[in-house]
Amino acid sequence: MKQAGILIEMDNGRVKETSLGLITLAAKTADSLTALVLDEGMDEIADHLAAYGVHTIAHLDLPEDPAIRWNPAVRSAAVVQAARELELGRILGVSSPEGKDLLPRVAARLDAPLVMDCVDVDLKTDIAGTSQYSGKVMAQIQVTGEIQVFGVRPNACPPESAPVQARTVAMSVDAAVPENIVLLSRDEGDSDGRQSLTEADIIIAGGRGLKNKENFSLIFDCAKKLNAAPGASRVAVDEGWVSYAFQVGQTGEKVSPQVYIACGLSGSIQHFAGMKTAKMIIAVNMDDNAAIMANCDYRVQGDLFEILPEMIKQL
Numbered sequence: 001m002k003q004a005g006i007l008i009e010m011d012n013g014r015v016k017e018t019s020l021g022l023i024t025l026a027a028k029t030a031d032s033l034t035a036l037v038l039d040e041g042m043d044e045i046a047d048h049l050a051a052y053g054v055h056t057i058a059h060l061d062l063p064e065d066p067a068i069r070w071n072p073a074v075r076s077a078a079v080v081q082a083a084r085e086l087e088l089g090r091i092l093g094v095s096s097p098e099g100k101d102l103l104p105r106v107a108a109r110l111d112a113p114l115v116m117d118c119v120d121v122d123l124k125t126d127i128a129g130t131s132q133y134s135g136k137v138m139a140q141i142q143v144t145g146e147i148q149v150f151g152v153r154p155n156a157c158p159p160e161s162a163p164v165q166a167r168t169v170a171m172s173v174d175a176a177v178p179e180n181i182v183l184l185s186r187d188e189g190d191s192d193g194r195q196s197l198t199e200a201d202i203i204i205a206g207g208r209g210l211k212n213k214e215n216f217s218l219i220f221d222c223a224k225k226l227n228a229a230p231g232a233s234r235v236a237v238d239e240g241w242v243s244y245a246f247q248v249g250q251t252g253e254k255v256s257p258q259v260y261i262a263c264g265l266s267g268s269i270q271h272f273a274g275m276k277t278a279k280m281i282i283a284v285n286m287d288d289n290a291a292i293m294a295n296c297d298y299r300v301q302g303d304l305f306e307i308l309p310e311m312i313k314q315l
């Protein structure tokens, strides 16, 4: 019997789409699913989670004090406690910033094997598909052990409704703050209402071809019109045109949107490592020999300073 616990991420009181997709992925091969909810708003989301196939919804009741509630040591200890009490053999979360913070801590505390950035996980065979060597190789890793932990790439699987009857469990968890990890402050970031890269269905990203910070507004304007998230190559980040939060690639965000529009970026191996699982890639580049032009579904050869303003106008 494979009992899987799913770490639920929330945003303004709603379950993130990436967590719903993770439920759908896990439901394909798990015998039963338990949602692990660390945030408030349990009453509002219980029905929603059941509609996607979660059998048990466990509310890990953390103190309201943000210094305790958001301390990663406290949160990971709560997940471990729930895993033990509810006898969960598999723990899955999204390989998001929150997942990257919590899942390795959970695995370490459980002395469990961990595979991050999975594009697929089969809980019947315990085989996870994950990219290696900057995305050059797709590895199938079989994991052993009583308890296993997996971080799944955001949007690896689209959410599908699969309603079941769910029970809810309120768990009081040990919220002792360890001396060695103290949360000093928590910054929600300056998203300015922008969509998060990992959540977005459409991403439009810019690279060196934008030439400077002012021109990068073309990417922002186009993103607004497309209801897309803006992204960037590392060059655009290193040049200071946008912050690191925008970077896609090996050392940035790993994304899997429905559509990825790459403007004025060459498609280096390191950039590809972060976006090669996009369902459709559209390249806008002056140079028909750029790597991105050979590795996309649609290519537009031309000057982005003509193409993007026209696109904004048309949209």
Ligand SMILES: Cc1cc2nc3c(=O)[nH]c(=O)nc-3n(C[C@H](O)[C@H](O)[C@H](O)COP(=O)(O)OP(=O)(O)OC[C@H]3O[C@@H](n4cnc5c(N)ncnc54)[C@H](O)[C@@H]3O)c2cc1C
Residues within 6 Å of the ligand: 206, 207, 208, 209, 210, 232, 233, 234, 235, 236, 247, 248, 249, 250, 251, 252, 263, 264, 265, 266, 267, 268, 269, 270, 271, 274, 284, 285, 286, 287, 290, 302, 303, 304, 305
């Ligand atoms: C360890 C390591 C990790 C890295 N991690 C990352 C990472 O996470 N993400 C990442 O992106 N990079 C990463 N890099 C950097 C990577 O190797 C490349 O240097 C970088 O991706 C190149 O960025 P770019 O495509 O914007 O620039 P370039 O490679 O210089 O490409 C610019 C492109 O713009 C086109 N262009 C120019 N002007 C126009 C115009 N007017 N209209 C249309 N097209 C135009 C050009 O034809 C060219 O193809 C990493 C490198 C290392 C060594």
